Amino acid sequence: MxxxxxxxxxxxxxxxxxxxxxxxxxxxxxxxxxxxxGGQVLLFGLMAVSIIGLYELYRVFHMERSLLGMIGYAGAFVYYLDLGFPFIPDFEIFALGFLILLMGAYVLSFPDYRVEQVFAGFIGVFYVAVMLSCVYQTRMLAAGRYIVWLIFLCSWGCDTCAYCVGVLIGKHKMAPKLSPKKSIEGAAGGIAGTALLTILYGTAFREQMHLTTASILILAGITAAGGGISMVGDLAASAIKRNCNIKDYGTLIPGHGGILDRFDSVIFTAPIIYYLARFLISG
Incomplete structure (x- = not known):
């Protein structure tokens, strides 16, 4: 038996x-x-991924099929459309217009929705769609076809290195209430491992990316920062799930959960890599 x-x-x-x-x-x-x-294929692919991720997040707040949810999906669609085919003169116009639409729906439908649902509707578009769009924006940089992979190297590479170091020498808990298995030693190992992997990557593609030794070291610093931020993304997603008493955001990816379960760290890493690479490498 x-x-x-x-x-x-x-x-x-x-x-x-x-x-x-x-x-x-x-x-x-x-x-x-x-x-x-790349190009429009990546743009619309990320749009689809973002809307699915937004649906998963809205479902946590029981608003995935509500009017607020529809406004959120429309906001993500308009944002990506403007990213590829600019027609909104200022991003602030988009942000304020989106907020006004959400608040208008909240007021006119009162008391159908709770105020936290309105805030989730607004923040969700920036948390999922806007931040994830930095993958596309990184790809569109001068050396973007190579730099874009650093986003995934930061998030998934850092996670792997952190896990290995944590298993070997991890003793001090980093966030025991959110992720008991994560250690400070593992985090340090993840960041160091990410920088080392970047040096190897930059050396391998030195000619294609037109990199100097100094540029490779700058990239290593950028990904080290991105690796640290990726842990914040991972823990932030865990915090939301714990607050809402759920295990996974979805079941779209068998064995992994939903889009947000798999891309939680990528969402945070993408903007860091994009802006640092844009101003320190491509600028």
Missing amino acids: HRALEDSEHKGGCNVFRTRLLSGIVLVIAALALIIT
């Missing part, structure tokens, strides 16, 4: 691993196709 139970648990663990591996491979292939192609 005990043996049968162990065999069942082993098979279950193998099935979960296989599911995670297969869905991970599909995800990587899709990301490669979008980012290598």
Whole structure:
């Protein structure tokens, strides 16, 4: 009986691993196709990903099919449309107009919605759509076809390095209430590992990116900062889930959860890499 139970648990663990591996491979292939192609394909691909992520976030606040949710999806759509085909003269006009629409719906529908739903509707577009759009904006930089991969190196590379170092020497908890397994040693190892991986990456593509030794070191510093910020993104997503008593944002990616579960750190890393690379490398 005990043996049968162990065999069942082993098979279950193998099935979960296989599911995670297969869905991970599909995800990587899709990301490669979008980012290598770039241009409008990447733009509209990110738009779709952002709207799905926004749906997952709005579902946490029970507003995914409400009027506020529809305004949020429309806001994300308009934002990406303007990003690819500029027609709004100032980003502030978009932000203020979007806020006014949300508040108008809140007032005219009162008391159908709670004030936290309005704030979630507004912040959600910036948290998911605007921040994630920096992947596209990074790709459009002069050396963007190479720099854009640093976003994923920061988020996923840092996470892997942090996990390995944490398992080996991690003793001091970084955020015990949010993620008991994360350690300060692991975080430091993740940041150092990210910088080292960037140096290797920059050296490998030195000629294609027209990099000097100083530029490679600057890139390493940029990704080190991005790696640190990626942990904030990971913990922020965990904090929201804990506050709302949910395990995952969705089930779209088998074995991984939803879009926000897989891209929580990328959302925070993308703006850091984009702006630092834009002003320190491409500027």
